[in-house]
Amino acid sequence: MKLNKIRKDYFNTPLNALMTLVMIYLIARFAWWFLNWAILDAVWIADTKDQALESGRGGAAWAFIINKLRFFIFGFYPKDEIWRIYVTFFTIVLSFIPYFIKGIRHKVIIFLAHIIIWPVLIFAFMGQVSTNDWGGLSLTFILSLLGLLYSFPIGMLLALGRRSSWPIIRGLSVAYIEFFRGIPLITILFMSSVVVPFFLPSQVAVDKIVRVVIGMTFFQSAYLAEVIRGGLQAIPKGQYEASDALGFRFGLQTYLVIMPQVLKVTISNIGGISISFIKDTTLVLIIGMFDLLGIVNPLASDSNWLGMEPEGLIFAGMVYWIICFAISRLTSRAEAKMNELPDVGVIK
């Protein structure tokens, strides 16, 4: 069966057969070369590039990554202070636990707590070290987490606002959404890092990272609003009427009846858009911040490790891929779980 299908699809004419063989040859050649470069001939332990060149046979110098791993993860955060980052992230991870406790009815309160606690933790506690020294993977995480944390509720409000029967609210929402969807993120980042401080009085110094998070939130909330609006449109009119008829007012109706269903239908879109937001955080390298991608260049300018960009970039790419792949799997798991119906028989 399978073999037949392969023959039919790839070897049905002489030309096709030839092309198939050529492609197989090229792919195998490349795979073999890459395997040698990345693993078989790679150098894992060395203190400088020269050492790596001497001991190796022309393969990748992963020793560069291993030597600089601390910088890839924590940026230029001082070694003695790194425990602050550990504590911050550990607490953030712990703060997810209440979502999974069954008895808690007011999940929205936990979310509001996050909105306040996370930035306090990040800026007051990690912020004991100047944000100029932040970087690497931890910066990528911070930008992604804060961006998503704020753009979610704002996106929801905008989506609701866009469907409001109140013309002023509707108009403002539409204007906001269309404005921020219409300009590239990079423009917003430039504005927030260069133009905004220019207009602020010099006593008011808003931290660079705060400004970036605000800029990203503007951008992302506009996109999320459109995703959520799509979900709102998918909710049948009957759901509004039934909950109206029971006596629900707008707020509870939205929270208890409408939004849970919207999240269910949009979760895979939200997962997808979150992935692209995380990838978008790499744009901060253009305004001089050293996130996981941005830090490759300064690290590869170390006189001991000149010209290590390929290894650095491949490593950064792999880490991004792993993060994004994990999110993609997580959202499809969550989606499957939401759509799963319990197998309860008749009771009693």
Added chain:
Amino acid sequence: MTEVIEKNREDEALSSTSGYIISIDNLNKWFGDFHVLKDVNLTVAKGERIVICGPSGSGKSTLIRCINRLEKHQKGTINVMGNELTENTKDVSAIRQEVGMVFQSFNLFPHLNILQNLTLAPVWIRKMSQKEAEKIAWQYLKRVNIAEHALKFPSQLSGGQQQRAAIARSLCMQPKIMLFDEPTSALDPEMVNEVLDVMVKLAEEGMTMICVTHEMGFARRVADHVIFMDEGRIVERQVPGKFFSNPENERTKEFLKQIHAIS
């Protein structure tokens, strides 16, 4: 049960002022240019059961949706339990809490199981404890005969079961009035009776009911009055015996003939 009796006493006090639990006076409604309800007058006494029938598009749904203000009217007055429904009515939702509504398409909340569907409004609107709300929910689930499906989700139930669950959901708010908009017309024929049985039982318990339905057997059995609507007007209001044997209006006769031809 004692709660129910106490509630009924309250109702009597409420309705005794006007004598009617619902009174609609000279109601007119337009959808844009389309004049959908024309000079409708309707009074409903407490405990009265009214069946509304009429051809498609005659405004039956619109009329009962005006009673809990799912639709707004432009002219005339609607008074529900002593509250007039106007643009200025501060708290429409307070009135809606007392007026249950059952829809043709059930409209259960698909993300919640049946028990949760029933307890959602009592817990969040009536501020009942979860435990108390569940106790009441189980009572009504047994009354409508779907207790054994309480933990299933709506999509796991048949149409008849869903509609009975929807009725129970409304009843859990312990409303004083129940509105039904063609509750059986989306059902397969073999499921119609199980829903009608629940409605008959409810009527026998003295619930004030307004039912839009073409189930003439049901109308004959429980209705105090049958109302015939045509082109936005109430054309005829009769006790069932007279309505079916000897209607006054030509169009009513015509309509009944058609109904008989089908069934």
